[in-house]
Amino acid sequence: MTKLAELFKARGPIRKVGFIGMGYVGIPAAMLQADVPEREKVYGFDISPYKINTLNAGENPLKGEEPGLDDLIKKVVTEGKFECRGEYDVISEVDAVCIAVQTPFKDPKDLIPDFGPLKSAIGSVGKHLKPGMLVVLESTITPGTTSIMAREILEETSGLKAGEDFGLAHAPERVMVGRLLQNLREHDRCVGGIDEASTQRAVELYSPILTKGTTIPMNATEAEVTKTTENTIRDLQIAAANQLALYCEAMGINFYNVRTGVDSLKGEGITRAMLWPGAGVGGHCLTKDTYHLERGVQMLGPDKLDYPEGESSIYVLARHVNDFMPKHMITLTKNALHCDSLKGKKLALLGWSFLANTDDARNTPSEAYYLLAKEEGAEIRIHDTWVHDYAELEGVVIEKDIATTLDGADAVIVLTAHNEYKFLTPEEMKVMTKNVHPAVIDGRNIINPDAFLDNGWIYRGIGRGDKNNLS
Numbered sequence: 001m002t003k004l005a006e007l008f009k010a011r012g013p014i015r016k017v018g019f020i021g022m023g024y025v026g027i028p029a030a031m032l033q034a035d036v037p038e039r040e041k042v043y044g045f046d047i048s049p050y051k052i053n054t055l056n057a058g059e060n061p062l063k064g065e066e067p068g069l070d071d072l073i074k075k076v077v078t079e080g081k082f083e084c085r086g087e088y089d090v091i092s093e094v095d096a097v098c099i100a101v102q103t104p105f106k107d108p109k110d111l112i113p114d115f116g117p118l119k120s121a122i123g124s125v126g127k128h129l130k131p132g133m134l135v136v137l138e139s140t141i142t143p144g145t146t147s148i149m150a151r152e153i154l155e156e157t158s159g160l161k162a163g164e165d166f167g168l169a170h171a172p173e174r175v176m177v178g179r180l181l182q183n184l185r186e187h188d189r190c191v192g193g194i195d196e197a198s199t200q201r202a203v204e205l206y207s208p209i210l211t212k213g214t215t216i217p218m219n220a221t222e223a224e225v226t227k228t229t230e231n232t233i234r235d236l237q238i239a240a241a242n243q244l245a246l247y248c249e250a251m252g253i254n255f256y257n258v259r260t261g262v263d264s265l266k267g268e269g270i271t272r273a274m275l276w277p278g279a280g281v282g283g284h285c286l287t288k289d290t291y292h293l294e295r296g297v298q299m300l301g302p303d304k305l306d307y308p309e310g311e312s313s314i315y316v317l318a319r320h321v322n323d324f325m326p327k328h329m330i331t332l333t334k335n336a337l338h339c340d341s342l343k344g345k346k347l348a349l350l351g352w353s354f355l356a357n358t359d360d361a362r363n364t365p366s367e368a369y370y371l372l373a374k375e376e377g378a379e380i381r382i383h384d385t386w387v388h389d390y391a392e393l394e395g396v397v398i399e400k401d402i403a404t405t406l407d408g409a410d411a412v413i414v415l416t417a418h419n420e421y422k423f424l425t426p427e428e429m430k431v432m433t434k435n436v437h438p439a440v441i442d443g444r445n446i447i448n449p450d451a452f453l454d455n456g457w458i459y460r461g462i463g464r465g466d467k468n469n470l471s
């Protein structure tokens, strides 16, 4: 038995747990740990006094509906099993500490992650690290971060040795807003230690919160690659649909018929996972995880990678195809309005959030379309009843009334598939535009081409080569 395994054994079962970062990952994870009978105490740590006070009052600081979370917070706080702190000193008392802080981009344009908050959290843990403790990183990180950067910071700040005095692992989160507790309980959990003892201790930490899910042990780098790959592959699948949609438009055929045909392949090992084309790919996951994976292989194996000479990574190419889609929406808009420039054209954008029926506008394709159209001098109105004032982009006002948005529009651009847009009729929309032949550009396949064409609209749609009548 290794020295570390001996230390874990001497400590006995995990009784106290710390969570750094009270966000949409850390809060539900900490509450589930606090609700495990064997746990005596769970400490949450955050820099926000609002979050600390709200959580210690047994309230939920997260916005949006999270089934079961409010009651769970109240329960564990009332039972005295959870407490939120601003200071890290009590970390020296815990058996395991999980770090779930965001790894945003410094500047989305250069796609370099800002590991500042993560490094600072790891350093704070290191200062209070004791022999026999386990440190787990839950944030999405570049492969190699756990076994290189995190290990170095923890060893430097604690004077202890990873893999001998303390355990270190990566257990990436797989939670979706709106179903945080359910995902944490039911999704399988990849658990990757820098060594066997760390992996086993992490399995011991996560197993009790799983209901349908199971732990999948592996090493730390494999866990980091798993997380970044699951989003990279999804982005690739979407890009495959986007590229095929562009092909179908060029060939004058209906992508959705082709998709139905391809999707009809069923049975052992022959099915095809065909996703959907659209006005672009936004959000916090798919837009960055490909670049984490690419940086990982560059960092861990630059001189060992065998790959077709001079060819781009298909994963990065997929990102470029997906990032091209807002540009394609501009092309379809110009084609519909028979113009080379959108200068002076009145455009009504439907949807600002990156995902239908949510308020999340992070890296939204709508912004890419807006900036391209703005650059050409178009007059733009934006509608979205889910997203509130979008302060991050000066001058962007989000309308809440559809008639105001459509008033005088030359073209209506569907960028997000919010349910409310699916019930708009060509007749009522045309009246709102006060335009005899307005154009509609459908980026999310929610417009019925014939209904609008029969009502005197000009129609263009992603993947609808059969209806686009491209000039």
Ligand code: SAJ
Residues within 6 Å of the ligand: 173, 174, 175, 176, 230, 231, 234, 238, 275, 276, 277, 278, 279, 280, 281, 282, 283, 284, 285, 286, 354, 355, 356
């Ligand atoms: N999109 C398409 N075509 C598709 C699916 C999505 O264009 O067929 C676009 C969406 O409009 C959106 C973007 O891609 O702009 C991302 O959509 P998403 O459904 O992948 O939603 P995300 O970004 O919230 O992805 C998250 C991820 N979850 C985690 O990282 C824990 C992802 O791994 C999940 O698969 C996804 O949620 C999910 O399935 O809900």
